[in-house]
Amino acid sequence: MAELLSDQQYVGEYDADTGDLVLTGTTPGPAGSYELRLDMISVVLDAADPTVVNLITVTQADRALGGSNRRLLERLIGAEASDAAVVLLGTNDRLRLGPPTTGPRLGPQLQQVEMARVLAMAKVVVGMSIADDAGLLPFERALGRLEAFHLMSLLDLRADVDDWPDLVHVAAVDLLDLTPDRIDPILRPLVMVVFEHASAVLDDQLLAARLRRAAATFGPFEPEAFIVAESRMDFDTMARGAGAASPAVAASAVAASTPMVVPAQHPVEVAIHSLPNLVAGKLPSINRTSGDEYEVRLSDWAERANGWWARAFRGADAVPLAAVPLTADGDDAVARFLVARSDAASLVFDIVDRPGESRPSASVASLRAAIASGKRAAQLERLERGSQAAQQWRRSSELHTAAGDEWRAASALALAGPSRRRRRGDEVLVNAVINDWVGPVADDNQS
Amino acid sequence: MLTDADRVALWLVSSDGMLAIARALEQLRLPASFDTDLVGMVVHAADRMVARGDAIESIPGWTKRTLRLRAIDLMKSPRGRPALVRPEDVDSPSVTYTDGSGTAELLAAMDLDEIRRLIGRMSGDTGAWSRSASLTYLSVALDGCFPGVSCPAPIGGADEFDAAHWAGLHYADQRQCFAPFGESDDNTIRQRRKRRIDDVRKVLVEAYRSTQGEVDDG
Numbered sequence: 001m002a003e004l005l006s007d008q009q010y011v012g013e014y015d016a017d018t019g020d021l022v023l024t025g026t027t028p029g030p031a032g033s034y035e036l037r038l039d040m041i042s043v044v045l046d047a048a049d050p051t052v053v054n055l056i057t058v059t060q061a062d063r064a065l066g067g068s069n070r071r072l073l074e075r076l077i078g079a080e081a082s083d084a085a086v087v088l089l090g091t092n093d094r095l096r097l098g099p100p101t102t103g104p105r106l107g108p109q110l111q112q113v114e115m116a117r118v119l120a121m122a123k124v125v126v127g128m129s130i131a132d133d134a135g136l137l138p139f140e141r142a143l144g145r146l147e148a149f150h151l152m153s154l155l156d157l158r159a160d161v162d163d164w165p166d167l168v169h170v171a172a173v174d175l176l177d178l179t180p181d182r183i184d185p186i187l188r189p190l191v192m193v194v195f196e197h198a199s200a201v202l203d204d205q206l207l208a209a210r211l212r213r214a215a216a217t218f219g220p221f222e223p224e225a226f227i228v229a230e231s232r233m234d235f236d237t238m239a240r241g242a243g244a245a246s247p248a249v250a251a252s253a254v255a256a257s258t259p260m261v262v263p264a265q266h267p268v269e270v271a272i273h274s275l276p277n278l279v280a281g282k283l284p285s286i287n288r289t290s291g292d293e294y295e296v297r298l299s300d301w302a303e304r305a306n307g308w309w310a311r312a313f314r315g316a317d318a319v320p321l322a323a324v325p326l327t328a329d330g331d332d333a334v335a336r337f338l339v340a341r342s343d344a345a346s347l348v349f350d351i352v353d354r355p356g357e358s359r360p361s362a363s364v365a366s367l368r369a370a371i372a373s374g375k376r377a378a379q380l381e382r383l384e385r386g387s388q389a390a391q392q393w394r395r396s397s398e399l400h401t402a403a404g405d406e407w408r409a410a411s412a413l414a415l416a417g418p419s420r421r422r423r424r425g426d427e428v429l430v431n432a433v434i435n436d437w438v439g440p441v442a443d444d445n446q447s
Numbered sequence: 448m449l450t451d452a453d454r455v456a457l458w459l460v461s462s463d464g465m466l467a468i469a470r471a472l473e474q475l476r477l478p479a480s481f482d483t484d485l486v487g488m489v490v491h492a493a494d495r496m497v498a499r500g501d502a503i504e505s506i507p508g509w510t511k512r513t514l515r516l517r518a519i520d521l522m523k524s525p526r527g528r529p530a531l532v533r534p535e536d537v538d539s540p541s542v543t544y545t546d547g548s549g550t551a552e553l554l555a556a557m558d559l560d561e562i563r564r565l566i567g568r569m570s571g572d573t574g575a576w577s578r579s580a581s582l583t584y585l586s587v588a589l590d591g592c593f594p595g596v597s598c599p600a601p602i603g604g605a606d607e608f609d610a611a612h613w614a615g616l617h618y619a620d621q622r623q624c625f626a627p628f629g630e631s632d633d634n635t636i637r638q639r640r641k642r643r644i645d646d647v648r649k650v651l652v653e654a655y656r657s658t659q660g661e662v663d664d665g
Binding site: 015017018019020022024027028032033034035044047054055057059129130132133134135136141275278279289290291292293306307308309311317319320321322323324325327336337338339340342343353354355356358360361363364367368371372375403404405407408 | 474475477480484491519522525526528530560566567569575576578579587592594595597618
């Protein structure tokens with residue numbers, strides 16, 4: 001096996017209306033999918049197990065597979081399956097592709113180098129996908145992309161990325177502003193390695209030299225520290241060792257900046273599709289600060305929530321009552337708005353990045369939250385925090401039930417059970433990506 | 448005359464369209480009850496295409512692909528998008544709307560909930576602040592909300608609706624429309640505030656006209 005994706009079966013289908021070739025692998029599980037687009041080919045992997053392919057789509061396949069995308073498809077799924085897929089072009093047939101039976105995709109029967117290749121590709125897709133998520137700071141996004149670019153370079157995928165030089169350059173420039181004080185000391189070796197790797201994939205040698213100089217500010221490179229960090233030791237232990245603020249200290253800091261609060265007369269509901277909940281399981285505090293004025297506050301998220309909007313709706317009929325931008329108040333993101341007392345009995349708030357976007361139905365909101373919980377669970381598994389991961393799988397299961405998706409609810413519950421860990425223990429896991437450590441979810445997990 | 452968005456909506460209710468919706472859901476094993484949401488997302492995407500002036504070459508092709516992409520989006524995390532253009536340095540050309548003495552009568556005749564819904568549905572990457580200010584304006588001018596202590600208020604020669612506009616600008620984070628605390632407004636600030644209030648009035652008038660069934664002549 002020389003392909004970048006694991007050996008599995010697909011159902012291939014060509015759609016004459018769209019001109020797209022769709023190879024369906026498995027159904028996305030309770031954590032949904034990660035997606036990477038390479039030229040005209042989109043690769044969708046299962047978030048609960050990124051060695052499994054949900055879907056491969058070749059857009060405008062007639063044209064795309066006449067050129068370099070044919071070689072890319074071969075690299076992804078192998079020459080035999082690729083040839084079979086190309087036969088479908090221009091037909092209305094559906095065809096089963098891949099090995100005749102679905103055996104273990106990864107395991108001792110595969111060579112180490114083959115396993116490493118599939119895992120590296122999975123890590124690329126996971127890393128690039130997470131780096132595109134809402135709520136990441138520019139330097140976090142740049143770290144995620146550059147880590148993935150380095151792996152893509154190793155996998156010889158440079159030519160398959162549109163505008164590779166520009167993308168790498170922009171990400172590298174975003175990193176130049178990063179100073180060590182913004183990174184937990186225990187994670188600095190990891191960040192330093194990304195800097196070093198990034199400098200290796202840059203075409204601009206001047207910028208590469210600047211990155212190497214910037215990397216040096218993160219301390220002397222200590223291979224042992226890097227190996228320890230990369231070996232995914234327990235994050236809590238590391239954080240404590242690095243002198244992270246204790247919960248008591250954090251609580252007192254919050255109390256000092258709390259504004260005057262008028263007791264809310266009615267409970268306030270925060271919609272589960274709110275961005276802070278989707279990207280990090282975080283909910284804002286909401287207080288009534290005067291007769292009709294309310295304040296939404298996201299502690300320590302002034303930068304992450306830049307450009308986001310808080311909206312208030314009347315709960316009964318979803319009439320929009322306010323939509324105000326979140327602005328920085330020190331390190332916090334804050335929005336204040338007015339709601340008449342007559343409407344205060346059933347207020348629903350959400351936080352979005354486009355104030356004009358429509359509110360999702362309750363089912364879709366639940367599905368989005370369920371997928372987000374599943375993704376957090378998968379992330380916690382990559383960080384080897386099994387008990388917290390199990391909690392998130394259970395939460396995901398509840399939300400899938402609320403969305404009316406019993407199949408994913410049952411799947412999530414199965415993943416929360418002890419059998420998950422035993423089964424996974426025999427398999428090869430995708431390593432954590434840099435944004436598992438440095439990003440909004442990691443922030444939330446530390447609290 | 449039908450727009451491309453209308454054609455997309457019509458195709459979605461055809462037998463081919465219904466099959467495509469079912470197929471998109473089935474491919475990801477999503478409950479059939481998600482069909483309405485999925486259709487809503489596709490129609491919204493078509494509306495945006497029309498608003499941008501982009502033509503849809505093949506209605507079945509575009510719609511089937513968009514159905515597939517929107518369904519896959521449900522399986523993904525929300526993506527980071529560039530923040531909307533904030534208006535600090537973007538002043539629109541001055542447009543004067545006369546508030547006049549009829550404002551109170553006009554407001555009294557409004558279907559307030561419908562106007563709020565229309566403002567909430569207005570999209571576009573610019574002008575989000577003016578829609579924000581419009582909603583706050585309605586809360587103060589019609590619902591009688593009292594702004595918080597940090598909200599600036601006009602003194603002398605101003606009517607009740609001016610105060611509502613000031614509150615709208617304040618809560619929409621239009622700080623550049625007011626002098627810093629302890630200082631007086633200069634002419635530049637007053638002119639800027641006036642232009643912004645005109646923008647808010649424009650949003651309100653558009654929304655009001657829509658509730659009256661008038662065609663927006665842009």
